Amino acid sequence: MTSIVVISAGLSVPSSTRILADALGAATVEHLSPSAEHLSPSVEHLSPSVELVETTATYDVVELRDLAHLITDNTLTGFPTGALADAVRRVVEADAIIAVSPVYTGSYSGLFKMFVDVLEDGTVEGKPVLIAATAGTARHSLVLEFAMRPLFAYLRADVVPTAVFAASEDFGTGSTVIGGSLSARIDRATRELADKVLRRGTTLPDDPFADPTPFEDLLRDI
């Protein structure tokens, strides 16, 4: 079973960030389903994957708003608790990540960065990642390229070339718009993500507790 984790950093309820997050998650799952070749490239499913009984992939959303207090606690104490510990574990074990943040003051939101900050080193190293953002206007669209992409480059994630930006107006724009519709961008980006997942296969991180580095090696490698 392929597991896609969607990190959604929207702060309002409901949020356009969450709408985009669900759309990206569902589209990725669809591309990963066994009959994906026969499906229409357009994205119809906006509901979670539990309804897609035939798929071998699922996505679930980590809604950072619900974890805001726990994330603050983690930055102070150094360890995640409760629902945050569960969310971190899901990210660690995910086969791919979809990261979606609203644009705040010219960048990803502070809450989004705080969540990324509490992830252990190496958590997303080599993992396929799709980056996406929402904002009130399209003038912020390069946030994905000058803020989000460098962040994941630093984390050594394997980020797909297409980043998905949705301004408010995109939610009311059809396929005839110059530059292509939001759903076309979602389709292209999620295909790229699904392709990376299929090439990489499912992976689980090393567990240094189950499989420690022998002391002889630690001593030799000083």
Place this chain on the structure above:
Amino acid sequence: MQFGIFTVGDVTPDPTTGRTPTEHERIKATVEIAKKAEEVGLDVVAVGEHHNPPFIASAPTTTLAYIGAQTSRVILSTSTTLITTTDPVLIAENYAKLQHLTDGRVDLMMGRGNTGPVYPWFGKDIREGINLAIENYALLHRLWREDVVDWEGRFRTPLQGFTSTPRPLDGVPPFVWHGSIRSPEIAEQAAYYGDGFFANHIFWPVSHTRRMVDLYRRRFEHYGHGTADQAIVGLGGQAYMAKNSQDAVREFRPYFDNAPVYGHGPSLEDFMRETPLTVGSPQQVIERTLGFREYAGDYQRQLFLMDHAGLPLKTVLEQLDLLGEEVVPVLRREFAATKPAHVPDAPTHESLLAAREPSSVEPEAPSVEPEAPSVELEAPSVELVETTEARS
């Protein structure tokens, strides 16, 4: 089983009065607290090591020697000794000297330290933290066991024909614990040498401590020092007590809310649920502490953090009365009642000396096994106590 206290030597304002003790007051308080610990029947007093404000924890062997001169029974230990940034030659000399002055009432807990600038202040690189801990301890281990050491490594000037003096008391090196909050490499190191492993326990959730201790026990057995349940485990703990648990919570909350490390973060109640912190009646502390066995196994040393976060000296001394009179006697009885006979106690100078006695009368026949983790990569001998030629 040993019970005691450990301190990091923080100088923190009392949040209920706004008053910050002077360095002098805090240093003297550390001594008073240690004397009180012995008076109420505790077994171990451990002091930290820091080289920056707001701590008064530099020069730990000076503090420990002064405490040692005013006590007669309590074991003097560290929480922790910075094996990364302190020259292992100085550690070897200082703690061997302390052993002689206190007639063997010394052991140490090695730690890496988590204050970034301390590394460059002492000419080291924090990115080499694990490597420093491994190489420096490998040298220290030899300095206490071999009369003449030739040595070369990455982090220190080489040694040719060096003898660390004084030699350890009775030729028995101080027992060493390796302390760590979260690094599996340190549990592995402790297991390799057959040394003790001390899980900080108080700053991280129980689920994490369980994994660290499990790893250490499994690897202790792997390296041939005994069965996993014979490994030497110590745990931190943290408590604040009053006869009435509501009073304890009310009194301690301002200290918790403003404490270094976790203050202004999770609520007292959340932190009590996630970590071993117990604020309540002595009975609650007893019950919580007895529960540590469920995930750490039968262990050898329990240290409590009692004097941090700006708690005034008077309060700390009252807490030690409760700990020594109401909590520890019950814990001793209950832990002893369930500990299997094959699980050893924490090593002391006396027990290490006694364990070595049968072979110690052959000074001209030193062990031919490599006792230090030399480049041959042999595990140390199976016994916790290694025979040694170090009789001067």
